[in-house]
Amino acid sequence: MFRNQYDTDVTTWSPQGRLFQVEYAMEAVKQGSCAVGLTSKTHAVLATLKRAQNELSSYQRKIFKIDDHMGIAISGLTADGRVLCRYMRNECLNHRYVYESSMPIGRLVRQVADKHQVCTQRSWKRPYGVGLLVAGHDARGPHLYNTCPSGNYWEYKAMAIGARSQASKTYLEKHFEAFPTATPEEMILHGLRALAASLSEGELTKANCAVALVGEGSSFVVLEEDDVEPYIQMLKEEEGGGGGAEPMAEAAAEGGAAAAEGGAAAAADDGGDGAAPMES
Amino acid sequence: MLPRPTTHSKALGPGVAGPELAVATSAVLDRPPQPTAQRPLSGAQAFSVDPSLVESADGPRQHTQYPYVTGTSVLAVKYAGGVMLACDTLGAYGSTKRYKSLERIIRVNARTAVAAGGEISDFQYITRLLEELATDDYRTDDGIELGPREVFSYLTRVMYNRRGKMDPLWNSLVVGGVEADGTVFLGTVGMIGTHYTDSHVATGFGAHLARPMFRERQSDDMSEADAEALLRDALRVCYYRDKQSINKFQVAKATGEGVAIGKPFALETKWDYKAFAAPTKWAIGAW
Numbered sequence: 001m002f003r004n005q006y007d008t009d010v011t012t013w014s015p016q017g018r019l020f021q022v023e024y025a026m027e028a029v030k031q032g033s034c035a036v037g038l039t040s041k042t043h044a045v046l047a048t049l050k051r052a053q054n055e056l057s058s059y060q061r062k063i064f065k066i067d068d069h070m071g072i073a074i075s076g077l078t079a080d081g082r083v084l085c086r087y088m089r090n091e092c093l094n095h096r097y098v099y100e101s102s103m104p105i106g107r108l109v110r111q112v113a114d115k116h117q118v119c120t121q122r123s124w125k126r127p128y129g130v131g132l133l134v135a136g137h138d139a140r141g142p143h144l145y146n147t148c149p150s151g152n153y154w155e156y157k158a159m160a161i162g163a164r165s166q167a168s169k170t171y172l173e174k175h176f177e178a179f180p181t182a183t184p185e186e187m188i189l190h191g192l193r194a195l196a197a198s199l200s201e202g203e204l205t206k207a208n209c210a211v212a213l214v215g216e217g218s219s220f221v222v223l224e225e226d227d228v229e230p231y232i233q234m235l236k237e238e239e240g241g242g243g244g245a246e247p248m249a250e251a252a253a254e255g256g257a258a259a260a261e262g263g264a265a266a267a268a269d270d271g272g273d274g275a276a277p278m279e280s
Numbered sequence: 281m282l283p284r285p286t287t288h289s290k291a292l293g294p295g296v297a298g299p300e301l302a303v304a305t306s307a308v309l310d311r312p313p314q315p316t317a318q319r320p321l322s323g324a325q326a327f328s329v330d331p332s333l334v335e336s337a338d339g340p341r342q343h344t345q346y347p348y349v350t351g352t353s354v355l356a357v358k359y360a361g362g363v364m365l366a367c368d369t370l371g372a373y374g375s376t377k378r379y380k381s382l383e384r385i386i387r388v389n390a391r392t393a394v395a396a397g398g399e400i401s402d403f404q405y406i407t408r409l410l411e412e413l414a415t416d417d418y419r420t421d422d423g424i425e426l427g428p429r430e431v432f433s434y435l436t437r438v439m440y441n442r443r444g445k446m447d448p449l450w451n452s453l454v455v456g457g458v459e460a461d462g463t464v465f466l467g468t469v470g471m472i473g474t475h476y477t478d479s480h481v482a483t484g485f486g487a488h489l490a491r492p493m494f495r496e497r498q499s500d501d502m503s504e505a506d507a508e509a510l511l512r513d514a515l516r517v518c519y520y521r522d523k524q525s526i527n528k529f530q531v532a533k534a535t536g537e538g539v540a541i542g543k544p545f546a547l548e549t550k551w552d553y554k555a556f557a558a559p560t561k562w563a564i565g566a567w
Contacts, residue, residue, distance in 0.1 A: 100433040104424050139460060140424070 011123045022120050025149035028129035032075030034198040037133040037144045038158035041180045043215030044135035044142040046073040047191030063212045067092035068219040069102045070136030075162035077129035105136035105143040117151025131161045167197040347399035347450040351384045352524045353486030354395040354454045357498045358479045359507035362535030363456030363466050365395045366511040370526045385532045387539040389414045391457045392428040397483045398451035428457030428465040440473025452483035457534040485522045490514035
């Protein structure tokens with residue numbers, strides 16, 4: 001039986017120049033439920049799909065406020081995300097104490113990425129199994145960053161991570177040109193539509209999705225439950241109305257192909273309850 | 281009678297006087313303190329030190345618990361579009377005019393200037409801290425720089441932190457500059473972390489000599505020429521009255537265009553006023 005000789009340890013290279021343990025960690029990100037982020041000229045929005053372990057349990061939170069001007073959406077191991085969240089909150093508080101100003105988003109993301117990177121180069125450590133979408137607003141406007149267990153990070157206009165995120169990305173790619181001038185409300189709707197595209201079954205409800213908004217003059221706010229309900233209603237009306245439903249239908253169709261492509265991930269996603277403590 | 285500690289004897293001004301102020305005066309003590317080698321009754325610095333005595337009397341010796349080489353007042357005003365800072369270039373060793381070309385104003389980054397009075401070596405240390413921050417910003421290369429308000433806040437924390445360790449940095453600092461959004465910032469930090477912002481500030485002796493003039497003549501929308509004229513007048517008054525200053529000054533301005541620290545210059549002075557020859561002639565209570 002084939003056995004990979006190069007994946008028992010983070011610091012061992014494969015002859016092809018790959019670090020399998022790091023790649024496995026990146027795989028963990030893909031198995032968390034979907035998180036979407038997008039930016040306009042003034043605002044940044046996060047939208048997440050929450051999972052519940054079973055019918056009796058609550059839905060696992062995926063959006064965390066870091067500071068008044070910044071928050072994160074996570075996908076992957078929730079526990080790892082919580083640790084990084086605590087670190088980021090701490091850094092923001094320290095920055096506020098010393099400089100009496102809010103921390104630049106990019107600076108903090110770089111520090112987090114450095115934390116990730118260290119874990120890919122130490123034999124006694126394990127990479128973080130979580131991807132972050134960091135949305136914030138600082139002196140240089142709104143920002144959206146994505147971090148990765150490999151230590152890489154990128155800034156995006158719009159991005160989606162997690163299970164079946166390809167469908168969301170397809171939606172975002174189709175519509176991102178409208179984002180810069182969109183109003184916060186339109187942004188939230190775009191976020192929810194992108195998120196809906198990643199659904200394999202069921203639909204968005206006020207219980208299984210959460211949205212966050214941050215921007216010029218408005219501090220980071222998470223919309224959950226009744227706060228997100230009106231937006232979901234708007235989506236439903238759009239769908240019923242006909243014209244508005246088209247983009248969603250298209251995105252869903254493409255999403256179907258993408259889901260097939262990432263079929264392995266999706267399968268693990270459904271049956272992985274007992275395995276690693278993933279979200280939900 | 282105990283010698284009354286004077287603040288300007290250290291060229292530093294109120295709030296920044298030495299620990300001799302912590303010594304109880306005869307009004308508090310039931311008997312006058314006896315002179316020791318470490319604390320001569322004359323108020324002079326101790327000239328001989330028996331380490332064992334120091335150990336038992338005041339705990340271990342801590343260097344720079346007193347200022348040695350000091351700079352005197354720093355003056356600064358806001359004007360239309362920026363901040364102007366001024367001070368002389370003297371580093372005084374006690375009363376000796378020891379170093380006459382010390383620059384006491386530094387450029388932190390394109391938007392911020394800091395000037396200092398007090399212990400020069402401590403200021404050099406602070407300069408290094410600020411240089412490290414500016415270098416960090418530069419090499420991060422994301423276009424983000426500390427604004428004057430952030431530098432001010434940082435210095436406040438540093439100064440208070442050192443005071444908390446009972447090892448203060450012996451300086452009064454002035455921070456001036458222009459924020460990214462164009463607002464003009466001016467503030468001052470004392471050696472124990474006391475701080476405030478205002479339209480005009482002055483440290484040390486200047487707080488008494490220059491600020492009354494600033495109150496009368498300064499306004500936030502005054503022209504650059506007016507601000508410079510005001511500062512020159514204030515510097516002249518400080519030079520007339522402050523023993524530990526010399527007639528060699530620097531003026532720096534921090535505007536939206538950046539920080540410009542001027543070359544040293546001397547002021548025209550006139551010493552043959554009658555009042556200077558007999559200073560107490562008509563003063564009430566004088567003889």
